[in-house]
Amino acid sequence: MTYYPSGGPTPAVPPPPHDGAWTPGRVDRVAGTDYGLVQLQVVPAMSGQATGSLIAGIASILVSLLVLCFGAVGAEDGWGVLAAGAFALLSGLLGVGAIVTGVLAMRQIRSSGQGGRLRFKGRGVAVAGCSCGAVGAGIAVLSVAVSALLGAS
Known part of the structure; x- marks a missing residue:
């Protein structure tokens, strides 16, 4: 198990599905964890x-x-x-x-x-x-x- 300190690298962004409908807009790091919150861009x-x-x-x-x-x-x-x-x-x-x-x-x-x-x-x-x-x-x-x-x- 790899442990990242709080100042470690940002979490990886998951790849979009094959149709390209989900595009990550930004990734916000969740304080105190090794996780991030991905906010998706919605197509108009x-x-x-x-x-x-x-x-x-x-x-x-x-x-x-x-x-x-x-x-x-x-x-x-x-x-x-x-x-x-x-x-x-x-x-x-x-x-x-x-x-x-x-x-x-x-x-x-x-x-x-x-x-x-x-x-x-x-x-x-x-x-x-x-x-x-x-x-x-x-x-x-x-x-x-x-x-x-x-x-x-």
Whole structure:
């Protein structure tokens, strides 16, 4: 048995597992013993709210294109404005949901990692979700206006 005096070498750091998920951040020596406390670095995780915001924003853009298609196709028969309005409501709800979720995700990302908590990443994804949501809602409103003008003429 090897005895290390209190001023001896620092304890050895255990090797990380094969996947590399555990990386030692620092090793603190436990006073009066030959042992140390290993504090691991935690890899930042992607924010689920940011991903949800981007998905809702893209869906808002796709539904707003349906608004444009239904508004243009059904303008002569009179049902285009009604169908476009229904899909515009859906696109608007998706767009507002994407914006709200993106703002909440940016707030979550900004406040994460403090006090030893998990750190989130994905601010760019959240910004893209907010942008896509705003664009989708805007296209829907403009498409309803265009289909109303086409239906009136």
